[in-house]
Amino acid sequence: MSWKKSDKLMDTIKHYSGFPATGVSLRQMVQFGESPSTGTLFRASQFLSEELPIRLAHRVQELSNLPDGLNEMPSIKRVQDWYAQSFEEITTLPRPILSKEIRDRLTAPARHQTKQSRILTEATHNPSVREGQYTSSPWATNGNGDLKKASARRYFATVEDSTDWPPELHDYNQRFSQTLNQIKRRHDGVVTTVAQGILEWKRRRQRMQIDNNIQSFLDRFYMSRIGIRMLIGQHIALTDQSHNKDPTYVGIICTKTNVRDLAEEAIENARFVCEDHYGLFDAPKVQLVCPPNLNFMYVPGHLSHMLFETLKNSLRAVVETHGQDKEDFPVTKVVVAEGKEDITIKISDEGGGIPRSAIPLVWTYMYTTVDATPSLDPDFDKSDFKAPMAGFGYGLPISRLYARYFGGDLKLISMEGYGTDVYLHLNRLSSSSEPLQ
Ligand SMILES: Nc1ncnc2c1ncn2[C@@H]1O[C@H](COP(=O)(O)OP(=O)(O)OP(=O)(O)O)[C@@H](O)[C@H]1O
Numbered sequence: 497m498s499w500k501k502s503d504k505l506m507d508t509i510k511h512y513s514g515f516p517a518t519g520v521s522l523r524q525m526v527q528f529g530e531s532p533s534t535g536t537l538f539r540a541s542q543f544l545s546e547e548l549p550i551r552l553a554h555r556v557q558e559l560s561n562l563p564d565g566l567n568e569m570p571s572i573k574r575v576q577d578w579y580a581q582s583f584e585e586i587t588t589l590p591r592p593i594l595s596k597e598i599r600d601r602l603t604a605p606a607r608h609q610t611k612q613s614r615i616l617t618e619a620t621h622n623p624s625v626r627e628g629q630y631t632s633s634p635w636a637t638n639g640n641g642d643l644k645k646a647s648a649r650r651y652f653a654t655v656e657d658s659t660d661w662p663p664e665l666h667d668y669n670q671r672f673s674q675t676l677n678q679i680k681r682r683h684d685g686v687v688t689t690v691a692q693g694i695l696e697w698k699r700r701r702q703r704m705q706i707d708n709n710i711q712s713f714l715d716r717f718y719m720s721r722i723g724i725r726m727l728i729g730q731h732i733a734l735t736d737q738s739h740n741k742d743p744t745y746v747g748i749i750c751t752k753t754n755v756r757d758l759a760e761e762a763i764e765n766a767r768f769v770c771e772d773h774y775g776l777f778d779a780p781k782v783q784l785v786c787p788p789n790l791n792f793m794y795v796p797g798h799l800s801h802m803l804f805e806t807l808k809n810s811l812r813a814v815v816e817t818h819g820q821d822k823e824d825f826p827v828t829k830v831v832v833a834e835g836k837e838d839i840t841i842k843i844s845d846e847g848g849g850i851p852r853s854a855i856p857l858v859w860t861y862m863y864t865t866v867d868a869t870p871s872l873d874p875d876f877d878k879s880d881f882k883a884p885m886a887g888f889g890y891g892l893p894i895s896r897l898y899a900r901y902f903g904g905d906l907k908l909i910s911m912e913g914y915g916t917d918v919y920l921h922l923n924r925l926s927s928s929s930e931p932l933q
Pocket of ligand 1: 850
């Protein structure tokens with residue numbers, strides 16, 4: 497690779513890392529509506545052109561400060577370079593020079609700003625996150641640079657809907673979105689490459705398990721990645737309006753995500769992977785109890801991922817406990833309940849459960865009871881949501897991060913010798929802020 501980071505770039509990154517990230521809630525993300533105007537999109541691009549570099553800069557710094565030689569591992573350095581390069585691409589993207597009239601129009605409050613929309617711009621505390629849990633920046637003192645204070649930057653600002661914005665605005669939005677696309681693709685392999693870095697380190701240091709320090713680093717790092725990808729994915733989808741024909745979608749968020757449809761699809765996929773993996777004619781059955789019209793605002797991709805991962809675990813446990821040549825397996829039950837605050841999905845299997853002493857381990861990255869961890873070639877699994885039957889020990893911890901990201905949670909209760917219940921709580925109030933880093 498020819499890209500090299502300069503000292504000047506590293507200084508700029510250090511400067512940005514002195515600013516705190518600004519949390520955005522699911523509700524704020526949907527305020528754009530189906531088709532935001534060029535001006536509104538431009539304001540969001542401006543916000544992201546500061547916010548994303550801040551978040552990327554925190555990660556670059558954190559990767560350099562990893563303890564015990566982990567920061568020196570080739571795969572970790574590779575990931576750090578990706579973050580630095582993406583930082584550079586966003587911060588050096590030429591911005592249009594705008595007349596005072598246009599600048600005034602962009603910052604003037606829209607006439608139709610209602611009390612409701614002002615309330616929506618506030619993000620509330622994320623109920624699934626302890627104060628400071630994902631805070632990783634002891635160095636985050638406010639610098640004196642030219643970045644605006646977090647409170648002065650707003651993700652969503654309605655700008656008048658007029659269509660007569662100068663073409664430079666539209667061009668910038670397009671170029672910005674293309675840059676984000678390129679960055680998103682560059683970072684596709686981050687999870688597997690960091691995992692590779694941890695393996696390199698474990699091998700070199702002869703460690704069996706990762707300690708708390710590294711576990712919480714990975715939690716913060718992957719949580720931050722979910723946030724960055726959410727903002728990027730949302731912005732690309734909002735900019736590319738040609739794809740957005742479905743009125744229930746705002747970007748990648750579906751305002752009427754149907755839980756039953758997604759659960760049915762996840763069950764089918766998990767059973768298919770299970771049949772394929774064990775060479776079964778018919779995978780263990782799954783019974784779904786869910787009101788047919790249960791819709792709520794969510795990112796369908798996230799929900800599918802969490803359901804698929806937990807179902808796969810249950811089916812694997814059922815097959816391995818009862819033996820592959822069994823004709824009739826006990827049925828796994830998926831029950832969906834609708835509360836005022838949460839939608840909860842319980843997945844109950846009779847897969848023999850997990851010994852109590854192993855419960856804390858299931859939340860650690862790289863813990864798996866699969867004997868041979870599949871090859872960790874970073875190019876092997878480029879997509880976010882594709883996974884083999886099992887083997888990296890990432891399924892549960894990453895799914896819990898997805899749940900917590902929007903104020904939900906994932907809990908597991910086991911009866912050793914019988915089975916496991918997984919509770920997936922999805923917060924439906926959707927005003928909670930992202931867990932920030
Ligand atoms: N429903 C379950 N019943 C019994 N054991 C389970 C169940 N769910 C998870 N486990 C145990 O927890 C371990 C970790 O699960 P996790 O989903 O994090 O990783 P994995 O399934 O091994 O690999 P992958 O990263 O591919 O998901 C599993 O290897 C398994 O031993």
